[in-house]
Amino acid sequence: MIYLFFCITALLSGVTYFVRNRTLSHLLVFIHLLAVVVLGAYLLPRIGQQLSEFFFCDRIGIIFFIILIIVSVVSAVHYLAFVKDRDVRPNVQALHNAGTIFFTGGMVGVLLASHFGVLWAFMEATTLGASVLIYHNRTSESLEATWKYLFISSIGITLAFAGVLFLGLAGQQIQNVDFTFATVKSLSDQLNPLWLKACFLLIVTGFSVKMGLVPLFNVDIDAKDVSPSQVGASLSSVLMNAGFVAIYRFYEAFSSTSILPWMNKLLMITGLISLFFAAAYMLKVRNVKRLFAYSSMEHASLVMIAFSCGGLGYFAAILHLIMHSLVKSSLFFQVSQMHRIYNSKIDENIGSYLRINPLGGLVMLLGFLSIIAMPPSGMLISELLMFQTLIANNYWWIALIVLLLVLIVIYGLAVRMLGIVFLKKNTANINMKGATPFESIIQLALILIVFYIGLFRPEIIVDSINQAIKSLPA
Amino acid sequence: MINFLVIVFIISLIYISKVEMVKSYFGLMALQGILLFGLAFLELKEVSIVQLLFILVETLVFKAVFVPWFLHRITRNKVHRHNSGPIKGYYSVLIAGVIIVVSFLIGYLLHDELKTNADLQVKYFTAAIASIFIGLFVAITNRDLVTHLISYLVIENGIFLLSLALGSEMPMFVNSAILLDIFTSVLVMGVFFNKVKDYFQNMDATQLSKLKD
Numbered sequence: 164m165i166y167l168f169f170c171i172t173a174l175l176s177g178v179t180y181f182v183r184n185r186t187l188s189h190l191l192v193f194i195h196l197l198a199v200v201v202l203g204a205y206l207l208p209r210i211g212q213q214l215s216e217f218f219f220c221d222r223i224g225i226i227f228f229i230i231l232i233i234v235s236v237v238s239a240v241h242y243l244a245f246v247k248d249r250d251v252r253p254n255v256q257a258l259h260n261a262g263t264i265f266f267t268g269g270m271v272g273v274l275l276a277s278h279f280g281v282l283w284a285f286m287e288a289t290t291l292g293a294s295v296l297i298y299h300n301r302t303s304e305s306l307e308a309t310w311k312y313l314f315i316s317s318i319g320i321t322l323a324f325a326g327v328l329f330l331g332l333a334g335q336q337i338q339n340v341d342f343t344f345a346t347v348k349s350l351s352d353q354l355n356p357l358w359l360k361a362c363f364l365l366i367v368t369g370f371s372v373k374m375g376l377v378p379l380f381n382v383d384i385d386a387k388d389v390s391p392s393q394v395g396a397s398l399s400s401v402l403m404n405a406g407f408v409a410i411y412r413f414y415e416a417f418s419s420t421s422i423l424p425w426m427n428k429l430l431m432i433t434g435l436i437s438l439f440f441a442a443a444y445m446l447k448v449r450n451v452k453r454l455f456a457y458s459s460m461e462h463a464s465l466v467m468i469a470f471s472c473g474g475l476g477y478f479a480a481i482l483h484l485i486m487h488s489l490v491k492s493s494l495f496f497q498v499s500q501m502h503r504i505y506n507s508k509i510d511e512n513i514g515s516y517l518r519i520n521p522l523g524g525l526v527m528l529l530g531f532l533s534i535i536a537m538p539p540s541g542m543l544i545s546e547l548l549m550f551q552t553l554i555a556n557n558y559w560w561i562a563l564i565v566l567l568l569v570l571i572v573i574y575g576l577a578v579r580m581l582g583i584v585f586l587k588k589n590t591a592n593i594n595m596k597g598a599t600p601f602e603s604i605i606q607l608a609l610i611l612i613v614f615y616i617g618l619f620r621p622e623i624i625v626d627s628i629n630q631a632i633k634s635l636p637a
Numbered sequence: 638m639i640n641f642l643v644i645v646f647i648i649s650l651i652y653i654s655k656v657e658m659v660k661s662y663f664g665l666m667a668l669q670g671i672l673l674f675g676l677a678f679l680e681l682k683e684v685s686i687v688q689l690l691f692i693l694v695e696t697l698v699f700k701a702v703f704v705p706w707f708l709h710r711i712t713r714n715k716v717h718r719h720n721s722g723p724i725k726g727y728y729s730v731l732i733a734g735v736i737i738v739v740s741f742l743i744g745y746l747l748h749d750e751l752k753t754n755a756d757l758q759v760k761y762f763t764a765a766i767a768s769i770f771i772g773l774f775v776a777i778t779n780r781d782l783v784t785h786l787i788s789y790l791v792i793e794n795g796i797f798l799l800s801l802a803l804g805s806e807m808p809m810f811v812n813s814a815i816l817l818d819i820f821t822s823v824l825v826m827g828v829f830f831n832k833v834k835d836y837f838q839n840m841d842a843t844q845l846s847k848l849k850d
Contacts, residue, residue, distance in 0.1 A: 217811070280811035287818040291825055298829070306836055307845040310829050314785055317822050318776070321792050324815075325769065328796070331803045342811075357747075385848045448850050 165218045165275065168202045171195070172268030180261035183253040185246065188260045192239050195264045196232070199271065203232055206275075217343075219277035222631035223411060226481065227404045228274050230488045234401050235267050237605055238393040241496050244602055245391055248503050251299075259299050266292030266397070273405040279327045279342040279412070283320070286373065286409055289402060290316040296397075297390040308385040315382040316372050323369025326362045326413075333358035347416040348634075356422050363426055366413050367433060373406025375399075375460045376467065377437045384444075387456035392499030395452060399459040399495060400488035407466065407484060414470075418636050427471040434467030435564065442568040445575035451501070451508050454579055455494055458534060461572050462487045468565060469549035472556050477632040479548035485624070486541045486613045490533040493609040496602065497526045501583075503597025510579045514588025519595075522603035524584050529610045531580040535573045541617030639679055643760045646672045646798075647737055650764075650771045653791060654733035659712055662787050663705040669794050670701025676761075680801055687809065695797075695816055704790060704823060711827050711834075712783055729778065733771050740767035761802030768795030782830055789826070793819060 172195065179191045206220045206228065213219045242263075246256055269292050272285030290313065298309040330347065333354040351359070372379035387395040414426060441461040448454050462483065470480035498508065500523050505513045517524030533540040546569075553562040582588075616624060649665050649672070656662055674696035681688060744763040772792035776785055833845070 278811065280815065284811065284814035284818050287815075287822065291818075291821055294825060294829070303836060304847050306829070306833055307848055310782070310833055310845060311848075313822075313826055313829060314789065317789055317826070318773075318792065321789070321796055324796055325799060328799050328803055331800075335803065388848065444850055450850075453850060 164202070164205050165214045168198060169268060169272065171198050172264060172271075176261045176264040176268070179264055180257055182257055182260075185253060185256060188253075188257055189239075189243060189246075192242075192260045192263055195267065196236055196239060199232055199235065199267060202271070203228055213277065214275065217278045217281045218272075218275045219344075220275060222627055223408060223481070224274040226485065226627055226631060227401070227408055228271070230404060230485060231267070231270055231274065231401045233609075234397060234488060234492045235263075237492065237496065237609065238397055239263070240605065241393040241396075241499060241602060242391070244599060245393065245499060248597065255299065255301065258295055262292050262295030266296060268292075270401055270405045274408055276412075277344055279330060279344070279347070282409055282412060283324055283327055286323070286370070286405070287317075287320050289373070289405060290320060293386070293394075293398065293402065296394040297386045299391050299394065300389065302389070305389045308382070308389040312382045312386045315379055319369040319372040319379050321369070322365050323409075326365030326369060329358045329362040329365065330354075330413075333362065344412055344416050348419070351417050351420045354420065356420060359417050359420060359422050360425060363413055363417060363422070364429065367410060367429060370406045370409045371433070373409065374403050374463045374467075375406075375437075375456070376433055376463050377440060380437065380440065380460055384453060384456045384460070387459070387495075388450060388452045392452070392495045392502065395456070395498075396492035396495035399456065400492040403459060403463055404484055404488060407463075407480075415634060418634075423636065427473060430467045430471035431561070434464045434471060435561070437461075437467070438464035438565065438568045442571040442575070445572055448575075449509050449511065449579075451498055451510055451513070451579065451583070452495070454510075454576070455491065455498065458572070458576060459487070459491055461569075462491070462534075465546065465549060465565075465569075468561075469545070469552065472549070472552040472558070473635070474552060474637060475548050475555075476552040477635050478628050479545045479552065481628045481631060482616075482624070483542060483545035483549070486533075486545065486616060489609045489613050490530055490540075490542070493526065493606040494530040494534065496606050497523055497530065500597055500599065500602055501527075504594055506592055506594065510583055511588065512591075513583045514586045517584045519593060520598040520603075522600050522607070523598060526603050526606045526610065527580060527584050529607070529614075531576060531584070533610055533613050535576060539614045539617045541613045541615075544617060544620070639676065640760065642672050642675045642679075643764050646676075646764050647767060650737070650768055650791070651730055651733045653787070654729045654771055654775055655727070659783050660709075662783070663709050666708065666787070666790060667701045667705040669791075670696055670699070670704065673700060673794060673797055676798070676801060691809065691812065691816075699816070699820060700790075700794070700797075703820075707823065707827055708783075708786070711831055729774075732774060736770045736774060737763070737767045740764075740770065758802045761798050765795045765798035765802055768792070768798060782833060786826055786830060790823070 175191055175195045179188055182188045182191060206225055209220050210222060210225055266289055269285050269288035273282060273289065276282040276285055294309050294313045297312055298305050327342065330342065368378060371377060372383055375383040383398065387398050417426060437460055441457045441464060445454060445457045448457060466480045466483050469476040469483065501513060501516065502508055504520060507513060516527055533542060536542040536546045550562055553565065646669060649668055653665055656665065674692065677692045677696055741763045743766055744759040747762065748759055769792050772788045772795060775791065776788035779785070
């Protein structure tokens with residue numbers, strides 16, 4: 164079944180590239196999404212099982228698989244409005260849709276891979292798919308962002324491959340070490356810690372471009388800025404999740420070795436430095452899409468900091484990622500609508516949004532409350548849990564630094580977003596045709612899911628996350 | 638024989654750090670492809686047709702023939718001499734030399750950590766680490782996009798050598814997927830390289846500086 168899915172992905176991606184009929188091209192994307200949903204239905208009763216030699220279905224994979232379905236479907240719906248508004252050329256649309264299918268298929272591969280080599284191969288595939296999507300607008304900026312993303316991502320992914328090879332070096336003392344997660348995990352305490360450290364360092368460095376963390380975050384920010392908003396939404400949510408899952412696989416495999424405290428320190432340092440950069444840039448940035456891109460970096464940092472604390476921090480990290488995916492994609496989708504109305508993404512040119520487009524303004528306002536973890540946003544729970552674990556681990560100073568940086572981030576977001584929603588500015592050329600209520604309702608639904616999680620803490624989500632982190636040390 | 642091939646590979650790295658004419662890169666990449674084929678062939682413990690074919694495709698066909706041809710094609714009649722970066726001429730050779738010495742020291746220090754056939758692994762390891770760092774050095778110190786593309790390929794060659802140093806083999810399915818990915822990434826990079834070249838009429842990466850906060 165899983166191989167059939169990848170065959171369908173390759174076939175549909177290839178066919179879509181040559182289809183110039185707009186309706187048929189969109190239809191092919193939705194057919195692929197249907198295949199993803201069918202695969203999801205096939206996977207649900209098979210959680211915890213090996214699907215084939217190189218693929219398996221575990222809790223963490225299935226959690227982010229469901230998020231992938233939600234975001235991808237909403238993204239495809241938004242692209243319909245985008246094409247209609249921008250009058251996108253058929254060949255550009257064909258390439259975008261083929262890239263979308265390829266990109267989605269790549270991420271499914273990352274989430275379900277049970278072999279480090281296969282995981283790497285699919286991660287590289289997402290880079291290629293994302294490059295095509297980033298280039299969509301065919302401007303000098305999109306070309307610049309695409310080249311930088313492709314080049315830096317490829318270097319990063321190559322370094323990550325060196326990490327996979329170091330894992331092989333670590334396993335040389337033992338016979339029959341293949342690169343599957345299960346084997347590496349079962350034998351990890353016999354592996355040479357020096358090579359495991361080198362492996363993990365390279366993996367975090369290489370995949371930092373996917374999660375939007377230090378050191379390779381710059382190209383990720385540029386990519387989210389110049390690509391169409393629905394692509395920015397995917398990069399900020401599902402690709403970030405895929406990057407996390409990739410790091411998680413290595414972390415989990417090495418978690419029973421002596422390098423666990425070292426890995427935690429590395430993740431903590433990465434998170435703190437990334438948070439610092441995100442906070443510093445968010446005070447300065449005036450472009451709304453870049454603001455949201457740095458906000459994604461901030462949340463990726465918080466996820467890493469929470470995860471590095473272990474115990475309850477694991478739970479907080481995964482819960483935070485789930486909710487961030489929904490809120491951030493919703494905000495990016497809304498930016499697309501806002502851009503259509505004001506023909507600008509610079510905050511000085513956007514004002515009185517709540518009055519001009521009440522439903523869109525409501526999405527912005529509720530999205531802002533969600534993203535800064537204001538009640539009833541579910542993100543409050545995950546951030547509180549993160550601070551709780553930091554303090555429980557006696558990381559008082561770190562908790563204070565994180566708190567200070569988060570406050571700076573909230574200030575940066577509040578100044579820009581509340582200004583957009585409420586302040587009257589010198590806005591010219593407002594095009595009200597861009598305000599489509601249908602899109603805003605979908606975005607609102609995504610944010611309301613996060614509120615629902617915050618208010619009712621659904622058992623299915625709590626149980627799923629607890630099951631997912633069961634294999635990690637307490 | 639292995640010693641000879643590794644030494645020639647390292648010399649080619651020094652030359653890459655110094656090259657000023659773009660066409661010299663094509664020959665050097667072809668040479669590295671042939672050297673890697675030689676090393677991979679000598680490393681084959683049991684010669685099966687599938688393995689031999691795979692190595693042939695990966696090194697001779699892809700690295701020694703396709704990549705230089707493709708680079709030549711995308712730079713034809715457009716780019717002859719690349720813009721030198723802040724570190725010029727023999728200083729870059731000196732730095733490349735230092736990188737190689739440091740790589741050797743790292744390889745030698747890790748001698749005890751390498752278990753099976755450690756002496757052989759130190760050679761591969763040294764060349765691999767040197768290749769990765771020289772690739773990064775070339776990427777950082779040059780501003781033109783042709784050299785960036787070359788630096789990526791040099792890093793890829795380093796990774797190939799590293800996989801030889803480990804001697805650990807992945808299943809054929811995984812190897813094929815990895816090769817396909819690298820092949821596609823070179824192709825896609827080439828396509829975008831052409832677009833950048835057409836758009837900016839210049840191969841200087843400083844042109845690509847519109848996006849900032």
